[in-house]
Amino acid sequence: MHAFRSIGGFALMGRTAALAVFAVLFVCADVRASDEEAHVRGRELFSKCERCHELNPERGNRIGPNLFNVIGRPAASVEGFGYSQGMRDVASGGLVWTRENLDRFLTDPRSVVRRTSMSFRGLDDDGERADIIAFLSTVKPDDFAARSDADGPAGAEIGAAAMSMQGDTAYGEYLSTECVTCHQTSGADEGIPAIVGWPEEDFIRALFEYKSNVRNHPVMKLITSNLGDEEIASLAAYFSQLGQ
Amino acid sequence: MNGLTRRRFAQLTLGTAVTTLAAPHILRAQAKPRAVVIGGGAGGATAARYIAKDSEGAIDVTLIEPNKTFTTCFFSNLYLGGFRTFDSITHSYSRLESGYGIKIVHQMATAIDRDAKEVMLADGSKVPYDRLVVSPGIDLIYDSVPGYSQEAAQIAPHAWKAGPQTLLLKNKLDAVENGQQIVMVAPPNPYRCPPGPYERVSMMAHILKSKGLTDAKIIVLDPKPKFSKQALFQEGWMKYYPGMVEWFGPDVHGGIKGVDVAEGKVETDLDIFEGALLNIIPAQKAGAIVTDSGLAGDEKFCAIDPYTMRSRADDNIYVIGDASIAGDMPKSGFSANSQAKVAAMSVRGDLMGSKVFPARYSNTCWSLIETDDGVKVGAQYQPTDEKIASTSTFISQTGESEAVRKTTYEESVGWYAGITADIFG
Ligand SMILES: Cc1cc2nc3c(=O)[nH]c(=O)nc-3n(C[C@H](O)[C@H](O)[C@H](O)COP(=O)(O)OP(=O)(O)OC[C@H]3O[C@@H](n4cnc5c(N)ncnc54)[C@H](O)[C@@H]3O)c2cc1C
Numbered sequence: 194m195h196a197f198r199s200i201g202g203f204a205l206m207g208r209t210a211a212l213a214v215f216a217v218l219f220v221c222a223d224v225r226a227s228d229e230e231a232h233v234r235g236r237e238l239f240s241k242c243e244r245c246h247e248l249n250p251e252r253g254n255r256i257g258p259n260l261f262n263v264i265g266r267p268a269a270s271v272e273g274f275g276y277s278q279g280m281r282d283v284a285s286g287g288l289v290w291t292r293e294n295l296d297r298f299l300t301d302p303r304s305v306v307r308r309t310s311m312s313f314r315g316l317d318d319d320g321e322r323a324d325i326i327a328f329l330s331t332v333k334p335d336d337f338a339a340r341s342d343a344d345g346p347a348g349a350e351i352g353a354a355a356m357s358m359q360g361d362t363a364y365g366e367y368l369s370t371e372c373v374t375c376h377q378t379s380g381a382d383e384g385i386p387a388i389v390g391w392p393e394e395d396f397i398r399a400l401f402e403y404k405s406n407v408r409n410h411p412v413m414k415l416i417t418s419n420l421g422d423e424e425i426a427s428l429a430a431y432f433s434q435l436g437q
Numbered sequence: 438m439n440g441l442t443r444r445r446f447a448q449l450t451l452g453t454a455v456t457t458l459a460a461p462h463i464l465r466a467q468a469k470p471r472a473v474v475i476g477g478g479a480g481g482a483t484a485a486r487y488i489a490k491d492s493e494g495a496i497d498v499t500l501i502e503p504n505k506t507f508t509t510c511f512f513s514n515l516y517l518g519g520f521r522t523f524d525s526i527t528h529s530y531s532r533l534e535s536g537y538g539i540k541i542v543h544q545m546a547t548a549i550d551r552d553a554k555e556v557m558l559a560d561g562s563k564v565p566y567d568r569l570v571v572s573p574g575i576d577l578i579y580d581s582v583p584g585y586s587q588e589a590a591q592i593a594p595h596a597w598k599a600g601p602q603t604l605l606l607k608n609k610l611d612a613v614e615n616g617q618q619i620v621m622v623a624p625p626n627p628y629r630c631p632p633g634p635y636e637r638v639s640m641m642a643h644i645l646k647s648k649g650l651t652d653a654k655i656i657v658l659d660p661k662p663k664f665s666k667q668a669l670f671q672e673g674w675m676k677y678y679p680g681m682v683e684w685f686g687p688d689v690h691g692g693i694k695g696v697d698v699a700e701g702k703v704e705t706d707l708d709i710f711e712g713a714l715l716n717i718i719p720a721q722k723a724g725a726i727v728t729d730s731g732l733a734g735d736e737k738f739c740a741i742d743p744y745t746m747r748s749r750a751d752d753n754i755y756v757i758g759d760a761s762i763a764g765d766m767p768k769s770g771f772s773a774n775s776q777a778k779v780a781a782m783s784v785r786g787d788l789m790g791s792k793v794f795p796a797r798y799s800n801t802c803w804s805l806i807e808t809d810d811g812v813k814v815g816a817q818y819q820p821t822d823e824k825i826a827s828t829s830t831f832i833s834q835t836g837e838s839e840a841v842r843k844t845t846y847e848e849s850v851g852w853y854a855g856i857t858a859d860i861f862g
Contacts, residue, residue: 363792364794367782367792367794368797370487371775371778371797371799373855374774374775374799374852374855374856375856376855377854377855377858378858379858382851383851383854383855384847384851384852384854385851385855412801412813412815412831412848414831415815415817415829415831416799416817418817418828418829419828
């Protein structure tokens with residue numbers, strides 16, 4: 194199950210093209226001190242996003258699409274990522290992730306993309322959004338090289354047993370009937386997070402975090418209380434293939 | 438999966454192989470096995486959709502429901518409070534028909550011939566079934582409040598079945614003036630949606646307050662000594678609507694003697710309460726089709742097998758939702774939807790020999806007290822030989838932060854979108 198990270202890949206640009214972009218960034222490295230500070234702050238703030246978004250073009254998609262070089266990119270253009278209908282609609286309407294559009298999206302995702310599957314309530318703080326956007330427009334290989342180390346599993350991972358199992362999608366589909374009273378199979382988030390098309394590991398980790406109170410939520414705690422490894426692995430397998 | 442469920446799972450998988458061999462029987466005898474569902478509400482529409490969706494055309498599914506659209510009782514209080522439009526809580530059956538191939542018959546079922554396995558319709562025609570799912574919701578026992586009747590409900594609405602009654606109550610609520618009084622008579626247990634009357638009180642108070650009518654008052658006369666989420670509601674009423682809501686239990690009013698809707702009066706042992714608007718919510722029983730066809734015996738609701746929702750009285754019939762005796766589960770849209778999926782799986786097992794997994798039941802009920810102040814209560818359940826038993830529960834706490842309450846409200850909006858997509862496709 195560890196293979197998922199490389200599946201899907203970052204299809205928008207090949208490796209060479211990605212390197213070329215870095216070169217351009219380095220050549221134009223005429224970054225003023227204040228921009229540099231914004232970049233550092235934005236990198237810190239990006240921790241709000243990185244549970245779902247990878248930046249390293251080598252590492253593909255996660256719960257959300259890879260965000261490497263997102264500024265100026267047309268919406269919903271990462272191949273192999275299962276975007277919501279809402280995102281595909283605004284994309285065919287011509288939405289491009291300019292700084293302005295990104296700023297509006299990050300303020301209140303659901304007001305820009307109706308029924309988006311990005312389960313993120315938005316950032317009220319103008320300065321924080323500006324810093325994240327500054328960071329995203331100046332991402333350097335160092336930024337994500339350092340991060341992938343920091344990411345590394347320290348000791349036995351929560352839910353490891355379930356992650357090593359092959360989930361049964363038929364069993365998962367049955368168990369999912371309990372979930373879809375709240376979570377929509379279409380992936381729309383209208384107040385309850387979208388859970389379709391996730392990498393299985395992230396899904397399993399999330400459920401174990403509710404089970405073990407790493408994440409605190411009474412409803413999800415209750416729901417996961419009588420789900421074992423096999424149930425959780427099966428749910429992860431079923432939901433990961435929805436919306437793809 | 439623990440050892441026990443793992444074994445059970447294996448057994449069930451094995452059991453499936455056997456039934457699959459046995460099933461062609463039914464298949465040979467007629468073109469397709471027939472599942473019929475009575476009632477297109479939270480329970481019935483879900484059951485019809487799941488049977489049709491998961492059998493992929495192998496079962497012929499008919500849904501019998503007199504109304505062309507369905508207005509949900511859930512969120513009807515939010516309509517009263519001005520948080521939702523009537524349209525946004527009204528749903529059509531078109532996707533069940535076009536997307537899942539369900540045949541929808543817009544008629545009232547008048548009787549069930551259990552020997553012939555046929556449902557009689559109001560126009561005299563008959564619909565034969567191999568398996569029948571019955572989800573007619575509740576009927577009101579009007580005279581449980583002396584002086585109340587179906588006619589009286591045109592003056593003093595119950596609005597405990599959503600639709601014209603809800604619109605009537607909204608009109609009357611919007612006409613209340615400063616200094617006037619609203620009197621609600623709350624229902625005795627068991628009734629649909631335990632926190633419903635108190636959410637309604639909150640929404641009525643919200644409308645009065647937002648129009649500046651803080652000298653208007655809401656009196657609740659309750660036959661019960663305590664009620665669902667009581668501490669949470671009473672905390673909210675004190676915080677947002679000081680002096681506007683008064684709740685009287687039986688130890689205060691001493692018993693509800695009767696109502697005179699023309700005079701706008703409710704009489705109790707303690708006093709006679711006058712209201713410009715009376716909202717009378719009487720006692721409840723299963724929809725008449727359940728009691729008339731003998732499925733409930735001498736009870737007001739129908740006993741079921743906790744593992745499958747099959748009626749204790751008839752192996753070919755499942756009774757779900759408000760009409761069933763579902764042990765510790767409250768009568769709610771969430772419960773009805775949860776029970777419908779268990780019944781649908783069992784119906785497919787009966788008719789196609791498909792896998793039947795162990796039943797899982799859950800419920801969460803949200804209530805809105807004031808703008809961005811939502812609370813919730815929920816539980817997980819497991820079937821036992823005796824009943825559907827609660828295994829763990831939670832409830833919102835008094836004194837929670839504004840942020841938590843706002844998120845709770847937003848979740849309820851997400852839930853409404855989710856459950857209605859799950860019911861109507
Ligand atoms: C004010 C209020 C607020 C509520 N809030 C919530 C909430 O927040 N959350 C929640 O989970 N629940 C809530 N509920 C409860 C919820 O509405 C019910 O529990 C749920 O609708 C029950 O589903 P059901 O399928 O049993 O019945 P219903 O949904 O009532 O459906 C029954 C259907 O059967 C049809 N029918 C009846 N008899 C026949 C017949 N003989 N032939 C053909 N058709 C027939 C009816 O026309 C109806 O469409 C609330 C209820 C009220 C009144």
